[in-house]
Amino acid sequence: MSELVHQHCTPLPPGTPPLAAAEQAALLGQLDPAWRIVDGHHLEREYRLADFARGLALVDAIGALAQAEDHHPELLLAWGRVRVRLWTHSVGGLSRNDFILAARIDRLAP
Numbered sequence: 001m002s003e004l005v006h007q008h009c010t011p012l013p014p015g016t017p018p019l020a021a022a023e024q025a026a027l028l029g030q031l032d033p034a035w036r037i038v039d040g041h042h043l044e045r046e047y048r049l050a051d052f053a054r055g056l057a058l059v060d061a062i063g064a065l066a067q068a069e070d071h072h073p074e075l076l077l078a079w080g081r082v083r084v085r086l087w088t089h090s091v092g093g094l095s096r097n098d099f100i101l102a103a104r105i106d107r108l109a110p
Helices: 021-028 052-069 096-108
Strands: 036-038 042-048 074-078 080-084
Touching: 021 096, 036 074, 036 080, 042 096, 052 074, 052 080, 052 096
Parallel strands: none
Antiparallel strands: 036 042, 042 080, 074 080
8 A cells, every 4th residue: 555645735835846757657656557647737537436326425525535635636527437637736737745635535436
């Protein structure tokens, strides 16, 4: 299990630089292989679920986690799937917070 699941998101002030590609790749290696980095800018993963109700339950759980961590993903809910996109707005790209939240979201998923 990745050490990321035991960490918490921290505030990053505007002007903090996004992670370099090598740092992104190292952190991606600690996540479930279903996560991918898109355009060096954000993380994305899609969860497949048995029905809409299970997707909604996952979205609710992710929402509670996001509020607790004060780091909010973009979520798309559709029948049988939930797509999660993560990036840090204040840095204009990926930060360690995105990888921490991704690892913690994976613990919520069925």
